[in-house]
Amino acid sequence: MSALPTIRGILFDKDGTLLDYQASWAPINLRAGRLAAQGDAALEEHLLVLAGVDPATGFSTSDGLLAAGNTREVAQAWHVAGSPFAIAELTLRLDALFQAGVANVVPVCDLGALFAGLSGRGLALGIASSDSEAAVAATAERFGIAGRLDFLCGYDSGHGAKPEPGMVEGFCRATGLPVDAVAVIGDSAHDMHMATAAGAGLRIAVLTGAGSAETLRPLSHLVLPSVADLEQALFA
Structure with missing residues (x-):
């Protein structure tokens, strides 16, 4: 202009x-997928890919759900995709995880x-x-x-x-x-x-x-x- x-x-x-974003959130993204999948490795990978995250590195793709969406949107998508948590509980758990991650952001x-x-x-x-x-x-x-x-x-x-x-x-x-x-x-x-x-x-x-x-x-x-x-x- x-x-x-x-x-x-x-x-x-x-x-x-x-x-x-990548330096701060890649490890948090991986922990979020692990939390939501509750020990199911295949489901964890599926949830991360669904949210636009490389399950090996935690890096997000351009404007993926974990990078651009809010916690409630992530929880809803992951619940529909198979996470055993109800949407409200998963939202609370993810918010707690994300807030704790503030200690290590860059x-x-x-x-x-x-x-x-x-x-x-x-x-x-x-x-x-x-x-x-x-x-x-x-x-x-x-x-x-x-x-x-x-x-x-x-x-x-x-x-x-x-x-x-x-x-x-x-x-x-x-x-x-x-x-x-x-x-x-x-x-x-x-x-x-x-x-x-x-x-x-x-x-x-x-x-x-x-x-x-x-x-x-x-x-x-x-x-x-x-x-x-x-x-x-x-x-x-």
Whole structure:
């Protein structure tokens, strides 16, 4: 695009955007499949493949279910595919597993410095994730950015789920910003579709997740290697 709109707020996705998706989630994905299959090795492999995960490495394919979906969607798909757990119980167990995984996730850059710099420019900042709200809050606390956030939400926060527009609309309500003054930054087609549905002023895709440049470029205004390049792209 020839000229960037004036941006006053930034809404970040979490996994694959602030966190290196494959480095952070490959081992967690494998544990999730093992949990859901309850010792059935063949079922475990089937569930992981169904969710877009390589059962040998835990790596996700572009926009696979575990990379782009929320816990309830994963639990429902795995229950239908043969997991012995009821959907509600599996959702709770997976959310607990994912929240515990926060201790070992890998940031894509110095998140404290990134958020301090953006906050210092007067920008409202938020995180909108397909993970649970508790896991989002735990991640923000771990990396020292909770005090920089004007808004955070997960799939269970009452704003709906990606790719619906509700999370962006919730950010706008919390900050008082018009949606065309908001940039949405994410690593998946779900993030870009959410931004489009809400009418966000700027859609920025990053390549630190399970999405690819080929899938994300047609859906976004900008494609960046990572959020580490964000300030230069917006303000240089």
